[in-house]
Amino acid sequence: MGITLKGLSKITGYSAITISRTLNKPDLVKGKTREKILCAVKKYHYTPNNVAKALVYNRTNIIYLYVPYNLDPTNQFVLQVSAGISGYLGEHGYSVLLSKKWYQHETVDGLILMGLTIEDEENLKTLSIEKPLVLFGHSDNVDCIDVDNIKGMEMITDHAIEKGYKKIAFVGISENKKFTQDRYLGYQNSMQRHNLDANKNYVVFTSNNAKSGYLAGINLLKYYPEIDCIVCSSDDLAAGVIQAANDSNRSVPESLGVTGFDGLGKELIIKPELTTIHQPIYEIGVELAKLLLKKINHPRNVDAGISYYTPELKIGNSTRI
Amino acid sequence: MGITLKGLSKITGYSAITISRTLNKPDLVKGKTREKILCAVKKYHYTPNNVAKALVYNRTNIIYLYVPYNLDPTNQFVLQVSAGISGYLGEHGYSVLLSKKWYQHETVDGLILMGLTIEDEENLKTLSIEKPLVLFGHSDNVDCIDVDNIKGMEMITDHAIEKGYKKIAFVGISENKKFTQDRYLGYQNSMQRHNLDANKNYVVFTSNNAKSGYLAGINLLKYYPEIDCIVCSSDDLAAGVIQAANDSNRSVPESLGVTGFDGLGKELIIKPELTTIHQPIYEIGVELAKLLLKKINHPRNVDAGISYYTPELKIGNSTRI
C-alpha cells in the first residue's frame, strides 16, 4: 500500500485537505505551499485512492459490460463490439469492467448488455436495475441499438433470388437468441414474397462455426442435390459450406450459390470471396458506449428507444454475377 | 441510489452491523432477527455498496488488463488472450478492468500487461508498480509467461528446409515488439544452422494483415522468382501470400511453400490448409490469470520468473509432403 493523504499530512505539516486541493484545485493552493506539497507528493510516490474517491463522488468511471456465460469467449462478434465499446469509453475517461455475473453492478456508473438469450431478456424486465443501461439487441422499455437482422437476411436472400437461384436452403445458428431467429425470419419473408417454396427440409440449425457449416452443407447436398443455393447465418458457416460444396463436386457459384452474414473482415481469407452482409459491429460498440455516456451525463436529454442499423449487402464471387 | 445499511437500520431498528452480519456471516444472526432483516433487505431492494467494501477490505476483486493504445483493438491475438484471462478470473470471483491508461491501477488488486513495445518494457522497469503484476511476454525482474517465438520460428523454418525448400523468404511484422523480433531471429537461426543464405532482399517487414501479406508476396515473387518458400510471421500474412502466389501463377505447395504462425482457428478457412505454428493463446490467458491470483493470494509461494510455452508445429498442405 502506498502513502495516503494523512501520511503526507504528517510529513509535510499541511492538512490532508490542502494536499487534496493542491492536486485537484490548482487555483486554491499556490506559491511555496504548492511547491513543497508537490515535492512531497513526488518524493513519497503518492497516488490517490480511487476507491475512496468513488465513495465520496458516488461514481467510479467504470462501465459494466455484461457478456453471459454461455457465450463462447472467443466469439468474434462479441469481441469486436467489446473493442468498440472499450475504445470509445477509454477515450472518455471510463474503463470497462468485463464480467459475467449480474450481481456486481453496484460498483459501476452504467451497464451495457449484449448476447442475451430470449430468457435473459425476459429476466431483464423483472430485475429493475437502477443504473443507466443500454442493450445491444432489442427489447421493450430498454434503450437499445441493434442491427436489423430481418432486413439483412431479406436483402441477401432477395439478391440470391434475383440472380436466379430457386431451391434455396438455409443454414442457421441454433442459439436461442433474437438475432438468430430474426435472420431465419428474414429468409422466410424473402422466400414467401417471391412465392418460392421454403422447404422445411432445406433448413438446418447448428452451431456457429465452419465445421458445423461443413457438415450441414455435406448433408444438404447429399440428400437434396436439387438445392442450388445455401444462405448461411454467418461467414464461418458459409466458409464451411463452401468447403462442403468443393468436396461434393459442386462448383461455387455456378452450380451452388453460397452467402454469408457478418462481414467480420475475413474477406481476403475465404475463397471465393463471399457474398455477405456487412454489419458495422465495431461502430455499433462505439454507439452503444456513446449512448450510455449520454444517459449517464445528461439523463434528461436522452430519447429512449430502439435504433436499428440497416446492414449492407456486399456482393462477392460466391453467388452468380 | 439504493438504500444503505444505515437506512435499513432505521427502518428495522437493528444496527447496521447486525444487518451486515446477517448477510455476510450467516452463523451469527439466526431466528426471528434474521427473518425480519432478510425480509427488509428484500422489501427495500438492498444491495451492498462494493466501493465501500473495497475501502474496508483494501481489495476490489478487480484485475487490471493493460492493452496499449497502439494495439489494434480488433487484434485476434489480444482478444483471445483477454478471453482466457477474463474466463478464468470470472470463475474465481474477479472481474477484468480493460483500460488503456496506466494511471488507474490503484483501484485494482493486480495487473496483467500485454502487447508492450520494447519501449514500454523499458518504462516498466522505472515505474515501480507496487501491485502484483504479470506480463505476457518476457522482461527481466517481472513474472512473465510467453510463447517461445524463437523456437517456434526455428521449428517451422527447419521443417521447410527439411522438405527441400532452399530459397526461403521471410515476411515479418513490423511492430517494434519482442515477439516480432524473436520470430525473425528464429528464421535467421534456422537458416544459418543449415548453411543457407538468409538473403536480406528476401526479408520484408510489414503490417500484420492479409492485404500486406499479399503485397509483400507479389513483390517478392516478381523480383526474386527464384524464391521457393515464404515463411510468414502470422497466418493472416500467409493467407495474403497464398493469394499472391495464385495471382503470380505459382502453385502452393509445389512451386512455392508458404508457412504461417499463430493457429488462431482459421484452419478450416484458409485454403490450402496452412503449415503453421500453433500457440495455445487462450490457455496462456488462463495461465496468466492463474499466476496473478497466486501472487495476490499467496505472495510468498510464487516462484517468480519467466516461463515459456513451446509452440506446436502444425503441418498442413501449404508445404510439400
Place this chain on the structure above:
DNA sequence: GCATAAATTGTTAACGTTATCATTAGGAGA
C-alpha cells in the same frame, strides 16, 4: 439460585477521500 460461559446485539472507530463551514492572516479603504 448463583456464578460463569456462551450467544446475541450494539458502539465506536476506521478505511481514504472531499464538502462544508470555520478560522486565521494579510491587505484595502476610510
Place this chain on the structure above:
DNA sequence: TCTCCTAATGATAACGTTAACAATTTATGC
C-alpha cells in the same frame, strides 16, 4: 487605527461498509 474583504489553510463530518471491542441477554453447571 479600525473595519471589512479576500485569500489561504484547517477542523469536522460525511460517503457505506466492517473490525474490534463492549454490553446485554440467555443458557449451563453445580
